[in-house]
Amino acid sequence: MKKVAVIALGGNALLRGDQAGTIDEQEQNTTDTLENLVHLIREGYELVITHGNGPQVGNILMRNDAGEMIYKIPQMPLDICVADSQGGIGYMIERMLRNVLKKHNIDKEIVTLVTQVLVENDDPAFQEPTKRVGKIYSGEEADKIAGEKGWIFKEDKKRADGWRRVVPSPKPVGIMNERVVETLVRQGTIVIAAGGGGIPVYIDEEQRVRPSEAVIDKDSASSLLASQINADEFYILTDVSYVYINYGTPQEEKKEFLNYNDTVKYLEQGMFGEGDMAPKIHACLDFIKRGGRKSVITEAFKLEDKSYGTKITMEYED
Amino acid sequence: MKKVAVIALGGNALLRGDQAGTIDEQEQNTTDTLENLVHLIREGYELVITHGNGPQVGNILMRNDAGEMIYKIPQMPLDICVADSQGGIGYMIERMLRNVLKKHNIDKEIVTLVTQVLVENDDPAFQEPTKRVGKIYSGEEADKIAGEKGWIFKEDKKRADGWRRVVPSPKPVGIMNERVVETLVRQGTIVIAAGGGGIPVYIDEEQRVRPSEAVIDKDSASSLLASQINADEFYILTDVSYVYINYGTPQEEKKEFLNYNDTVKYLEQGMFGEGDMAPKIHACLDFIKRGGRKSVITEAFKLEDKSYGTKITMEYED
Numbered sequence A, B: 001m002k003k004v005a006v007i008a009l010g011g012n013a014l015l016r017g018d019q020a021g022t023i024d025e026q027e028q029n030t031t032d033t034l035e036n037l038v039h040l041i042r043e044g045y046e047l048v049i050t051h052g053n054g055p056q057v058g059n060i061l062m063r064n065d066a067g068e069m070i071y072k073i074p075q076m077p078l079d080i081c082v083a084d085s086q087g088g089i090g091y092m093i094e095r096m097l098r099n100v101l102k103k104h105n106i107d108k109e110i111v112t113l114v115t116q117v118l119v120e121n122d123d124p125a126f127q128e129p130t131k132r133v134g135k136i137y138s139g140e141e142a143d144k145i146a147g148e149k150g151w152i153f154k155e156d157k158k159r160a161d162g163w164r165r166v167v168p169s170p171k172p173v174g175i176m177n178e179r180v181v182e183t184l185v186r187q188g189t190i191v192i193a194a195g196g197g198g199i200p201v202y203i204d205e206e207q208r209v210r211p212s213e214a215v216i217d218k219d220s221a222s223s224l225l226a227s228q229i230n231a232d233e234f235y236i237l238t239d240v241s242y243v244y245i246n247y248g249t250p251q252e253e254k255k256e257f258l259n260y261n262d263t264v265k266y267l268e269q270g271m272f273g274e275g276d277m278a279p280k281i282h283a284c285l286d287f288i289k290r291g292g293r294k295s296v297i298t299e300a301f302k303l304e305d306k307s308y309g310t311k312i313t314m315e316y317e318d
Helices: A023-035 A037-042 A054-071 A078-103 A139-149 A178-186 A218-228 A260-268 A277-289 A300-304 B023-035 B037-042 B054-071 B078-103 B139-149 B178-186 B218-228 B260-268 B277-289 B300-304
Strands: A004-009 A046-051 A110-114 A116-118 A131-137 A152-155 A163-167 A190-192 A199-203 A209-211 A233-237 A243-245 A253-255 A257-259 A294-298 A310-313 B003-009 B045-051 B110-114 B116-118 B131-137 B152-155 B163-167 B190-192 B199-203 B209-211 B233-237 B243-245 B253-255 B257-259 B294-298 B310-313
Touching: A004 A037, A004 A218, A023 A037, A023 A078, A023 A300, A037 A046, A037 A078, A037 A300, A046 A078, A046 A178, A046 A218, A054 A078, A054 A131, A054 B054, A078 A110, A078 A190, A078 A199, A078 A209, A078 B078, A078 B110, A078 B116, A078 B209, A110 A178, A110 B078, A116 B078, A131 A139, A139 A152, A139 A163, A178 A190, A178 A218, A209 B078, A218 A233, A218 A277, A233 A277, A233 A300, A257 A260, A260 A277, A260 A310, A277 A294, A277 A310, A294 A300, B003 B037, B003 B218, B023 B037, B023 B078, B023 B300, B037 B045, B037 B078, B037 B300, B045 B078, B045 B178, B045 B218, B054 B078, B054 B131, B078 B110, B078 B190, B078 B199, B078 B209, B110 B178, B131 B139, B139 B152, B139 B163, B178 B190, B178 B218, B218 B233, B218 B277, B233 B277, B233 B300, B257 B260, B260 B277, B260 B310, B277 B294, B277 B310, B294 B300
Parallel strands: A004 A046, A004 A233, A046 A190, A110 A190, A116 A199, A233 A294, A257 A310, B003 B045, B003 B233, B045 B190, B110 B190, B116 B199, B233 B294, B257 B310
Antiparallel strands: A110 B110, A131 A163, A152 A163, A199 A209, A243 A253, A294 A310, B131 B163, B152 B163, B199 B209, B243 B253, B294 B310
């Protein structure tokens, strides 16, 4: 039986922070990243690809703001903007992957799903919005919008009088279409799903699906998806090749293998950057705890080498 | 064996011309439209839902323009804008349909696919762009952009010195993921696909999938999809309940039934509005010619009544 892997593309896989965000840049980065997945496909893996949407949905939010300002076009809520970004990015990944596979003479079907991800409306995250989205406003503008729309703002430390909307980042508790994803991937189709952590929705008291003005951590949603479809392995492709402990100290140590208990211990000791590596480690551990065999954190181009990245498993292997 | 129907939602199914385009309006219209599909589901139909994207992709294009103007965010090409609209609209339809089915105690899985549709790069439509997209420019602006980006403009008859970009509307020749759509729908899943006529792509001389700066007629793509998945029936839901011949003359006649040959004859006689009803008739006839059993043109709310709409079949039924 073939192995199923969920691959979460993030960081500079699609768009680097130093780039303007043109479609040419995005297509080139995406192709470079996807080239590396060929190694996994040749090894016999069936793949589900998830992806971040930070820069893209940021741009969509800014365009909504500008469109209202100049043309009085009603702004779309956050859920629609995330859904838009799934369409655009998912299509781009699918098209570039079709071309990469063609180049390597690999014949596989690829399909892109628009994915809703369930959160709980009483998730404590709703009491404390933390995730910055959209444009930077002046204090005066922020006050005005807060009054009009009920948005919550936090100061942006990077510039004077800069305020950004913050939204909650609740925990994903269910993936819509998970059975469809599992069926398709086990039939040999590459599935692109749960982009940007999924479109956040919750079930209200009348059992209706309602949009949630929130964003879900992409790695957390991807980890849950991996568990729900009974994937064997979960990969987070990011901008570092390995996880380190005691990073930047004389005791700095690159970790090629980590077991569950040691990783929990390092996490509790604050060995991993809170806003950055710690959420990735949590996502990897969650996958293992729920029965997944192996989580991997690495850079895309490391996939060509069997010794790539940091492997997290329940126990150290001999 | 259950019957499969492809339902193309268009016109005022999602957003009426007299509305501002807020998300509340769109969600309400969508729910009202989808309520009517319950009749078909209760009759045992398996459904594929396609949809237009005119107002939505128009707004996305305008926001791209505004975002570049105010925030210098690079504009996305037309294919990405169409893909974005598939994500946002597809998600909205899926979520509203989940709630409609829940209300009626119908338990069915629903999935939304981001769909590329193949065109031929030497389609004669590329010689004569006809489809107006995006904002209205002044002649001076249009000249400048034509020089910079190579866009083609035509005068907008509705206002003085108003120019709009025109893009080709090539014929769809293939639907990506058609086998996936067919498999899912025959397993009982409702599939939302080919939104906005699909993201237009073509295969270049090196067998790569490339984006096409074009838009595909939604009814034409939906008709092709219906044929490719061997659907039994094809419905175009629009803003008229019936097709008429000699419309607006003393000989005006409402047609509840039409056979293939008579419809071709009426079409050749120019009985149907060129920019409006004629393309819908063409899409219906194409479906019949390729072996489909029945095409229907009507309004969504007519679906509750067995005698709804204009039915086009190869031969008149007794």
